[in-house]
Amino acid sequence: xxxxxxxxxxxxxxxxxxxxxxxxxxxxxxxxxxxxxxxxxxxxxxxxxxxxxxxxxxxxxxxxxxxxxxxxxxxxxxxxxxxxxxxxxxxxxxxxxxxxxxxxxxxxxxxxxxxxxxxxxxxxxxxxxxxxxxxxxxxxxxxxxxxxxxxxxxxxxxxxxxxxxxxxxxxxxxxxxxxxxxxxxxxxxxxxxxxxxxxxxxxxxxxxxx
Numbered sequence: 001x002x003x004x005x006x007x008x009x010x011x012x013x014x015x016x017x018x019x020x021x022x023x024x025x026x027x028x029x030x031x032x033x034x035x036x037x038x039x040x041x042x043x044x045x046x047x048x049x050x051x052x053x054x055x056x057x058x059x060x061x062x063x064x065x066x067x068x069x070x071x072x073x074x075x076x077x078x079x080x081x082x083x084x085x086x087x088x089x090x091x092x093x094x095x096x097x098x099x100x101x102x103x104x105x106x107x108x109x110x111x112x113x114x115x116x117x118x119x120x121x122x123x124x125x126x127x128x129x130x131x132x133x134x135x136x137x138x139x140x141x142x143x144x145x146x147x148x149x150x151x152x153x154x155x156x157x158x159x160x161x162x163x164x165x166x167x168x169x170x171x172x173x174x175x176x177x178x179x180x181x182x183x184x185x186x187x188x189x190x191x192x193x194x195x196x197x198x199x200x201x202x203x204x205x206x207x208x209x210x
Contacts (some may be wrong), residue, residue: 013045014053016043017040021061023042026107026110032113065111082095089141089142089143090142096131097183101161101180111163123155136153157190
């Protein structure tokens with residue numbers, strides 16, 4: 001049984017809302033200053049349509065981010081080097097983080113809105129979890145005697161591409177190429193075999209709580 005096809009007017013409304021939200025987020029330096037009322041008015045739809053379609057402001061922001069990163073995520077999953085699966089893990093981690101940085105530089109205010117959710121932690125989203133899983137899994141494939149604490153290292157590497165840090169550096173006058181070069185140097189240092197942290201011992205291994 002095939003899924004029900006979306007109505008043409010619903011598709012048009014969705015596209016109009018995403019286009020309007022994209023323009024408004026790009027125009028406002030503070031993502032929180034863009035209201036759902038403004039987005040609905042700019043898209044020419046009722047506010048109720050907006051909430052029925054996206055649930056809330058966070059849902060709209062995530063839909064917009066999915067639209068912007070769809071091509072990048074496909075390149076990571078299925079594309080050629082340096083982002084795709086054929087690339088050695090060390091080089092691929094660096095390339096993916098640089099691509100993520102470039103996305104945030106190109107879409108600074110959307111990235112800020114995405115990573116400043118009103119309903120909880122930015123780390124507990126499917127968006128963040130996807131990137132963290134990709135980086136963690138690649139770290140676990142690094143050659144050598146051990147990959148260290150891959151989960152923590154993935155968090156630390158992704159922290160270097162956080163939208164608020166990118167915005168701070170760009171506002172200070174750092175060029176995209178300079179930020180990219182600094183990120184590459186940081187990633188190379190973290191991925192050196194001597195820099196990878198070891199997993200923390202479990203409570204049972206250290207004798208448990210006293």
